[in-house]
């Protein structure tokens with residue numbers, strides 16, 4: 101009987117997964133001082149290409165990258181889907197035994213205020229000073245774009261056997277309307293990848309504890325529900341307050357939203373991140389963080405005190421502006437409205453979110469949808485995710501999954517069945533993080549070298565084939 105069971109089982113049990121291919125034999129063949137210099141020169145030149153959005157002009161960025169791909173002998177296509185707006189898609193072929201891996205970046209950058217930057221390191225200078233490359237996009241995200249391109253170049257130069265095609269996808273317009281990724285989604289069958297690495301998931305120095313660097317790898321993103329909340333009432337004279345005026349109703353609605361009962365939750369992802377941090381940290385706080393019961397009892401109140409972790413634990417409703425027309429203080433307008441930026445957890449539908457808000461503010465208040473998209477989540481029980489974590493651990497640091505409170509282009513890809521992870525192998529201080537979309541954006545040349553080394557290693561371990 102036992103033997104029948106065993107035989108029966110054996111027919112259905114898949115062979116154990118092959119051990120990941122070691123990346124050490126690949127990275128040992130690279131002269132890293134030269135690789136650092138190469139990455140720094142290329143990023144400096146890429147920053148000089150003005151792809152400020154609006155208006156983007158990402159065709160210029162695509163052409164710049166195309167020049168590098170030409171030199172490497174890697175085939176690519178430029179898709180100019182609107183005048184001056186272009187995506188670039190390059191492909192390095194593997195055996196095709198498994199679905200491709202896509203390295204995704206965006207070539208547009210946000211605007212900058214040059215007068216607030218130092219004269220010798222302006223937003224479009226690409227200046228190389230003090231061990232850094234300076235300029236708009238150094239972090240968000242031309243730096244990672246160069247790291248991804250060089251990862252592909254090294255795979256080709258070192259003739260690394262691949263089980264999967266590696267696709268480099270550089271999209272336009274991430275920072276404004278997401279036109280580039282939506283264009284790529286339309287032609288996704290040509291890309292056909294199962295996995296994506298995209299922005300997010302930076303290494304945060306001293307994130308929770310001094311001396312500990314944590315990579316919160318983005319495995320999901322909250323959705324957004326942007327609403328115009330309209331209150332209407334009888335117009336009148338400012339001298340005489342009356343019930344049921346539009347402004348008063350709007351204030352009541354906002355007060356009700358602010359007073360709503362919250363049910364904060366430590367998501368499975370956040371719990372897994374805390375466990376990883378606790379394992380690394382050790383001691384009493386490490387012990388607590390590895391135990392969900394204790395986390396809920398002792399850590400959750402602290403997480404709710406921090407705006408970022410608080411946002412990660414609830415469906416947020418955020419009043420971000422008002423409109424009431426142009427009128428004097430003595431006029432009570434018949435209509436006033438507030439803008440709401442609501443962010444919802446993966447699994448919450450847009451309809452559910454709107455119904456919950458409507459229930460709180462009452463039926464007399466109109467909710468107009470400006471735009472809305474549901475959040476989504478990739479599993480972190482996945483070989484690419486695990487390859488990423490191994491690289492972080494090899495550097496002596498901690499990695500764990502998080503659901504981003506904001507969204508990236510990855511939110512468009514998960515509904516296509518793609519496992520998308522936010523992972524940028526740069527290690528940054530809180531001050532460095534403040535330069536995203538801010539002044540004095542820069543990335544250290546050390547980070548560029550680290551980025552190529554860690555990303556190349558992760559890609560080799562995930563997509564490498566036995567030679």
Ligand SMILES: [Zn+2]
Pocket residue numbers: 206240241274299
């Ligand atoms: Zn970005």
